[in-house]
Amino acid sequence: MSDLLERLRGRGWRMTAQRRVVAEVLAGDHVHLTADEVHARAVAKLPEISRATVYNTLGELVTLGEVLEVSTDKRAKRYDPNAHRPHHHLVCAQCGSIRDVHPTGNPMADLPDSERFGFTVSDVEVTYRGVCPNCAKA
Amino acid sequence: MSDLLERLRGRGWRMTAQRRVVAEVLAGDHVHLTADEVHARAVAKLPEISRATVYNTLGELVTLGEVLEVSTDKRAKRYDPNAHRPHHHLVCAQCGSIRDVHPTGNPMADLPDSERFGFTVSDVEVTYRGVCPNCAKA
DNA sequence: AGATTGACTTAGACAAAGTCCAGTGTAGGG
DNA sequence: CCCTACACTGGACTTTGTCTAAGTCAATCT
Known part of the structure:
Protein backbone atom coordinates (compact mmCIF):
# COMPACT_ATOMS: atom_id res chain seq x y z
CA MET A 1 0.00 0.00 0.00
CA SER A 2 3.01 2.30 0.11
CA ASP A 3 2.81 2.53 -3.67
CA LEU A 4 -0.58 4.11 -3.11
CA LEU A 5 1.21 7.14 -1.70
CA GLU A 6 3.47 7.19 -4.77
CA ARG A 7 0.51 7.06 -7.09
CA LEU A 8 -1.20 9.88 -5.24
CA ARG A 9 1.87 12.06 -5.31
CA GLY A 10 1.96 11.49 -9.06
CA ARG A 11 -1.56 12.83 -9.27
CA GLY A 12 -0.56 16.10 -7.68
CA TRP A 13 -1.52 15.28 -4.13
CA ARG A 14 0.25 17.29 -1.50
CA MET A 15 1.71 14.78 0.94
CA THR A 16 0.69 15.50 4.52
CA ALA A 17 0.98 13.57 7.75
CA GLN A 18 -2.82 13.27 7.90
CA ARG A 19 -3.15 11.73 4.46
CA ARG A 20 -0.31 9.34 5.13
CA VAL A 21 -1.99 8.16 8.30
CA VAL A 22 -5.35 7.60 6.60
CA ALA A 23 -3.66 5.60 3.86
CA GLU A 24 -1.84 3.50 6.46
CA VAL A 25 -5.03 2.75 8.34
CA LEU A 26 -6.64 1.44 5.16
CA ALA A 27 -3.93 -1.09 4.38
CA GLY A 28 -4.71 -4.79 4.17
CA ASP A 29 -7.21 -7.35 2.92
CA HIS A 30 -10.77 -7.77 4.13
CA VAL A 31 -10.60 -4.25 5.55
CA HIS A 32 -13.98 -2.52 5.59
CA LEU A 33 -13.92 0.28 8.11
CA THR A 34 -16.48 2.98 8.71
CA ALA A 35 -15.36 6.59 8.57
CA ASP A 36 -15.49 6.76 12.34
CA GLU A 37 -13.37 3.64 12.73
CA VAL A 38 -10.83 5.12 10.34
CA HIS A 39 -10.86 8.27 12.41
CA ALA A 40 -10.38 6.38 15.67
CA ARG A 41 -7.37 4.49 14.32
CA ALA A 42 -5.94 7.58 12.73
CA VAL A 43 -6.17 9.45 16.03
CA ALA A 44 -4.12 6.70 17.64
CA LYS A 45 -1.27 7.53 15.29
CA LEU A 46 -1.77 11.27 15.02
CA PRO A 47 -3.85 12.61 17.90
CA GLU A 48 -4.72 15.99 16.44
CA ILE A 49 -6.27 14.75 13.20
CA SER A 50 -9.83 16.00 12.79
CA ARG A 51 -12.94 14.19 11.70
CA ALA A 52 -13.45 16.52 8.77
CA THR A 53 -10.04 15.67 7.37
CA VAL A 54 -10.73 11.96 7.54
CA TYR A 55 -14.01 12.46 5.68
CA ASN A 56 -12.34 14.68 3.10
CA THR A 57 -9.49 12.28 2.53
CA LEU A 58 -11.77 9.27 2.23
CA GLY A 59 -13.92 11.18 -0.23
CA GLU A 60 -10.89 12.07 -2.32
CA LEU A 61 -9.66 8.48 -2.32
CA VAL A 62 -13.07 7.33 -3.52
CA THR A 63 -13.15 9.96 -6.26
CA LEU A 64 -9.71 8.91 -7.43
CA GLY A 65 -10.85 5.30 -7.54
CA GLU A 66 -8.30 4.14 -4.98
CA VAL A 67 -10.90 3.09 -2.42
CA LEU A 68 -14.45 1.80 -2.78
CA GLU A 69 -17.48 2.82 -0.81
CA VAL A 70 -19.44 -0.20 0.34
CA SER A 71 -23.00 0.21 1.53
CA THR A 72 -23.99 -2.93 3.29
CA ASP A 73 -27.24 -2.45 5.16
CA LYS A 74 -25.66 -0.84 8.18
CA ARG A 75 -26.05 2.84 8.93
CA ALA A 76 -22.56 3.97 8.02
CA LYS A 77 -20.73 3.64 4.74
CA ARG A 78 -17.65 1.46 4.80
CA TYR A 79 -14.42 1.96 2.92
CA ASP A 80 -12.71 -0.83 1.04
CA PRO A 81 -9.10 -0.25 -0.04
CA ASN A 82 -9.12 -3.30 -2.32
CA ALA A 83 -10.25 -1.23 -5.31
CA HIS A 84 -7.86 -2.64 -7.87
CA ARG A 85 -8.94 -6.27 -7.66
CA PRO A 86 -12.64 -6.58 -8.56
CA HIS A 87 -14.56 -8.51 -5.95
CA MET B 1 -51.97 -4.07 -2.47
CA SER B 2 -55.28 -4.13 -0.63
CA ASP B 3 -54.70 -7.81 0.09
CA LEU B 4 -51.65 -6.66 2.03
CA LEU B 5 -54.00 -5.14 4.56
CA GLU B 6 -55.91 -8.43 4.73
CA ARG B 7 -52.74 -10.37 5.29
CA LEU B 8 -51.67 -8.02 8.05
CA ARG B 9 -54.99 -8.21 9.78
CA GLY B 10 -54.61 -11.98 9.69
CA ARG B 11 -51.30 -11.62 11.49
CA GLY B 12 -52.94 -9.82 14.38
CA TRP B 13 -52.29 -6.30 13.28
CA ARG B 14 -54.59 -3.68 14.67
CA MET B 15 -55.90 -1.78 11.67
CA THR B 16 -55.38 1.95 12.02
CA ALA B 17 -55.75 4.88 9.66
CA GLN B 18 -51.99 5.47 9.84
CA ARG B 19 -51.06 1.96 8.81
CA ARG B 20 -53.58 1.99 6.00
CA VAL B 21 -52.09 5.22 4.68
CA VAL B 22 -48.51 3.91 4.80
CA ALA B 23 -49.58 0.77 2.94
CA GLU B 24 -51.34 2.88 0.29
CA VAL B 25 -48.29 5.06 -0.23
CA LEU B 26 -46.19 1.98 -0.90
CA ALA B 27 -48.41 0.58 -3.64
CA GLY B 28 -47.08 0.07 -7.17
CA ASP B 29 -44.12 -1.13 -9.18
CA HIS B 30 -40.69 0.45 -9.27
CA VAL B 31 -41.51 2.22 -6.02
CA HIS B 32 -38.43 2.87 -3.87
CA LEU B 33 -39.17 5.67 -1.45
CA THR B 34 -37.10 6.87 1.48
CA ALA B 35 -38.72 6.98 4.90
CA ASP B 36 -39.03 10.74 4.61
CA GLU B 37 -40.70 10.51 1.23
CA VAL B 38 -43.16 8.00 2.61
CA HIS B 39 -43.82 10.38 5.47
CA ALA B 40 -44.35 13.33 3.14
CA ARG B 41 -46.88 11.42 1.04
CA ALA B 42 -48.58 10.01 4.10
CA VAL B 43 -48.97 13.50 5.55
CA ALA B 44 -50.74 14.55 2.36
CA LYS B 45 -53.41 11.96 3.07
CA LEU B 46 -53.47 12.16 6.86
CA PRO B 47 -51.94 15.41 8.11
CA GLU B 48 -51.47 14.42 11.73
CA ILE B 49 -49.40 11.28 11.12
CA SER B 50 -46.05 11.47 12.89
CA ARG B 51 -42.58 10.60 11.68
CA ALA B 52 -42.12 8.00 14.39
CA THR B 53 -45.20 6.11 13.26
CA VAL B 54 -43.97 5.99 9.70
CA TYR B 55 -40.63 4.61 10.86
CA ASN B 56 -42.35 2.10 13.13
CA THR B 57 -44.72 0.92 10.45
CA LEU B 58 -42.00 0.58 7.85
CA GLY B 59 -39.91 -1.37 10.31
CA GLU B 60 -42.78 -3.72 11.05
CA LEU B 61 -43.47 -4.26 7.37
CA VAL B 62 -39.82 -5.15 6.85
CA THR B 63 -39.84 -7.56 9.80
CA LEU B 64 -42.94 -9.25 8.45
CA GLY B 65 -41.28 -9.62 5.07
CA GLU B 66 -43.87 -7.52 3.27
CA VAL B 67 -41.43 -4.80 2.26
CA LEU B 68 -37.71 -4.85 1.51
CA GLU B 69 -35.09 -2.41 2.65
CA VAL B 70 -32.85 -1.37 -0.21
CA SER B 71 -29.53 0.31 0.48
CA THR B 72 -28.24 1.75 -2.71
CA ASP B 73 -25.31 4.05 -2.04
CA LYS B 74 -27.47 6.98 -1.07
CA ARG B 75 -27.72 8.29 2.43
CA ALA B 76 -31.18 7.06 3.31
CA LYS B 77 -32.61 3.56 3.17
CA ARG B 78 -35.33 2.99 0.62
CA TYR B 79 -38.38 0.77 0.93
CA ASP B 80 -39.45 -1.60 -1.82
CA PRO B 81 -42.97 -3.05 -1.58
CA ASN B 82 -42.26 -5.63 -4.28
CA ALA B 83 -41.11 -8.21 -1.73
CA HIS B 84 -42.95 -11.21 -3.10
CA ARG B 85 -41.35 -11.29 -6.54
CA PRO B 86 -37.58 -11.70 -6.24
CA HIS B 87 -35.71 -9.08 -8.22
C1' DA C 1 -74.21 -0.43 22.43
C1' DG C 2 -70.87 0.87 26.19
C1' DA C 3 -66.84 -0.25 29.02
C1' DT C 4 -62.33 -1.92 29.04
C1' DT C 5 -57.57 -2.62 27.88
C1' DG C 6 -53.41 -2.91 25.87
C1' DA C 7 -51.57 -2.01 21.45
C1' DC C 8 -50.84 2.17 18.73
C1' DT C 9 -49.68 7.08 18.00
C1' DT C 10 -47.73 11.56 19.06
C1' DA C 11 -44.37 15.29 19.81
C1' DG C 12 -40.25 16.31 20.88
C1' DA C 13 -35.74 15.21 22.73
C1' DC C 14 -31.86 12.61 21.55
C1' DA C 15 -28.15 10.14 18.84
C1' DA C 16 -25.28 9.01 14.91
C1' DA C 17 -23.31 10.03 10.49
C1' DG C 18 -21.87 13.34 7.59
C1' DT C 19 -21.22 18.31 5.64
C1' DC C 20 -19.73 23.09 5.70
C1' DC C 21 -17.18 27.13 6.85
C1' DA C 22 -13.90 30.71 8.63
C1' DG C 23 -9.64 30.90 10.34
C1' DT C 24 -4.96 28.81 10.85
C1' DG C 25 -1.14 25.94 9.36
C1' DT C 26 2.23 24.00 6.13
C1' DA C 27 4.21 21.46 1.79
C1' DG C 28 6.77 22.31 -1.84
C1' DG C 29 8.13 25.42 -5.69
C1' DG C 30 10.99 29.46 -6.59
C1' DC D 1 14.35 30.62 3.26
C1' DC D 2 9.80 32.68 1.81
C1' DC D 3 5.43 32.60 -0.26
C1' DT D 4 1.18 31.03 -1.47
C1' DA D 5 -2.09 27.88 -2.63
C1' DC D 6 -3.67 23.94 -0.77
C1' DA D 7 -4.72 21.43 3.36
C1' DC D 8 -6.25 21.06 8.25
C1' DT D 9 -8.95 22.26 12.44
C1' DG D 10 -12.91 22.75 15.43
C1' DG D 11 -17.29 23.61 15.87
C1' DA D 12 -21.81 24.53 14.23
C1' DC D 13 -25.17 22.58 11.37
C1' DT D 14 -28.03 19.07 8.65
C1' DT D 15 -29.96 14.72 7.80
C1' DT D 16 -31.53 10.31 9.11
C1' DG D 17 -33.17 7.54 12.43
C1' DT D 18 -34.41 6.04 17.50
C1' DC D 19 -36.53 6.48 22.02
C1' DT D 20 -39.83 7.77 25.59
C1' DA D 21 -43.76 9.27 28.32
C1' DA D 22 -48.21 10.39 27.92
C1' DG D 23 -52.46 10.28 25.49
C1' DT D 24 -55.71 7.77 22.06
C1' DC D 25 -58.44 4.33 20.03
C1' DA D 26 -59.51 -0.60 17.67
C1' DA D 27 -61.11 -4.74 18.94
C1' DT D 28 -63.06 -7.63 22.28
C1' DC D 29 -66.21 -8.73 25.99
C1' DT D 30 -70.54 -8.38 28.13
Missing part, protein backbone atom coordinates in the same frame (compact mmCIF):
# COMPACT_ATOMS: atom_id res chain seq x y z
CA HIS A 88 -17.88 -8.77 -4.16
CA HIS A 89 -18.94 -9.06 -0.54
CA LEU A 90 -20.27 -11.60 1.89
CA VAL A 91 -21.91 -10.01 4.94
CA CYS A 92 -22.96 -11.56 8.23
CA ALA A 93 -26.55 -10.54 8.90
CA GLN A 94 -25.95 -10.70 12.64
CA CYS A 95 -22.57 -9.21 13.47
CA GLY A 96 -22.05 -7.28 10.24
CA SER A 97 -18.59 -8.67 9.50
CA ILE A 98 -17.59 -8.62 5.85
CA ARG A 99 -15.41 -10.85 3.67
CA ASP A 100 -14.27 -10.22 0.13
CA VAL A 101 -15.39 -12.98 -2.24
CA HIS A 102 -14.81 -13.83 -5.89
CA PRO A 103 -17.83 -15.59 -7.41
CA THR A 104 -17.59 -17.40 -10.70
CA GLY A 105 -19.79 -16.21 -13.55
CA ASN A 106 -20.32 -12.74 -14.93
CA PRO A 107 -23.41 -10.99 -13.60
CA MET A 108 -22.92 -8.21 -16.13
CA ALA A 109 -23.78 -10.64 -18.94
CA ASP A 110 -26.88 -11.77 -17.06
CA LEU A 111 -28.78 -8.53 -17.59
CA PRO A 112 -30.47 -8.69 -21.00
CA ASP A 113 -30.98 -5.56 -23.07
CA SER A 114 -34.69 -5.79 -22.51
CA GLU A 115 -34.05 -5.29 -18.79
CA ARG A 116 -31.77 -2.29 -19.15
CA PHE A 117 -34.45 0.35 -19.69
CA GLY A 118 -32.11 2.40 -21.86
CA PHE A 119 -29.50 2.72 -19.09
CA THR A 120 -25.81 2.59 -19.90
CA VAL A 121 -24.83 -0.02 -17.35
CA SER A 122 -21.24 0.22 -16.16
CA ASP A 123 -20.94 -1.67 -12.92
CA VAL A 124 -22.37 -4.51 -10.84
CA GLU A 125 -22.17 -5.06 -7.14
CA VAL A 126 -23.12 -8.39 -5.61
CA THR A 127 -23.76 -8.76 -1.89
CA TYR A 128 -24.23 -12.17 -0.35
CA ARG A 129 -25.86 -12.30 3.07
CA GLY A 130 -25.77 -15.05 5.63
CA VAL A 131 -24.55 -16.00 9.08
CA CYS A 132 -20.87 -16.28 9.88
CA PRO A 133 -19.45 -19.32 11.72
CA ASN A 134 -18.96 -17.27 14.86
CA CYS A 135 -22.57 -16.09 15.10
CA ALA A 136 -23.86 -19.55 14.13
CA LYS A 137 -22.31 -20.98 17.30
CA ALA A 138 -24.16 -18.57 19.59
CA HIS B 88 -32.63 -6.93 -8.29
CA HIS B 89 -31.97 -3.25 -8.90
CA LEU B 90 -30.59 -0.96 -11.54
CA VAL B 91 -29.56 2.42 -10.16
CA CYS B 92 -28.69 5.63 -11.97
CA ALA B 93 -25.38 6.88 -10.62
CA GLN B 94 -26.37 10.46 -11.32
CA CYS B 95 -29.99 11.01 -10.35
CA GLY B 96 -30.39 7.95 -8.12
CA SER B 97 -33.51 6.63 -9.82
CA ILE B 98 -34.08 2.90 -9.45
CA ARG B 99 -35.68 0.24 -11.63
CA ASP B 100 -36.48 -3.33 -10.70
CA VAL B 101 -34.73 -5.83 -12.97
CA HIS B 102 -34.75 -9.60 -13.43
CA PRO B 103 -31.36 -10.87 -14.58
CA THR B 104 -30.96 -14.35 -15.96
CA GLY B 105 -28.59 -16.71 -14.17
CA ASN B 106 -28.37 -17.63 -10.52
CA PRO B 107 -25.74 -15.71 -8.58
CA MET B 108 -26.30 -17.94 -5.58
CA ALA B 109 -24.80 -20.86 -7.50
CA ASP B 110 -21.83 -18.73 -8.50
CA LEU B 111 -20.34 -18.64 -5.02
CA PRO B 112 -18.23 -21.79 -4.56
CA ASP B 113 -17.91 -23.39 -1.14
CA SER B 114 -14.27 -22.35 -1.00
CA GLU B 115 -15.43 -18.74 -1.06
CA ARG B 116 -18.02 -19.06 1.67
CA PHE B 117 -15.67 -18.96 4.67
CA GLY B 118 -18.00 -21.19 6.66
CA PHE B 119 -20.94 -18.78 6.32
CA THR B 120 -24.46 -20.09 5.87
CA VAL B 121 -25.38 -17.99 2.87
CA SER B 122 -29.08 -17.29 2.53
CA ASP B 123 -29.52 -14.35 0.23
CA VAL B 124 -27.98 -12.42 -2.66
CA GLU B 125 -28.54 -8.87 -3.70
CA VAL B 126 -27.34 -7.61 -7.06
CA THR B 127 -27.10 -3.92 -7.84
CA TYR B 128 -26.35 -2.70 -11.34
CA ARG B 129 -25.13 0.87 -11.72
CA GLY B 130 -25.17 3.06 -14.76
CA VAL B 131 -26.62 6.20 -16.26
CA CYS B 132 -30.29 6.47 -17.08
CA PRO B 133 -31.52 7.78 -20.47
CA ASN B 134 -32.63 11.02 -18.90
CA CYS B 135 -29.27 11.84 -17.35
CA ALA B 136 -27.41 10.67 -20.48
CA LYS B 137 -29.10 13.45 -22.47
CA ALA B 138 -27.87 16.22 -20.17
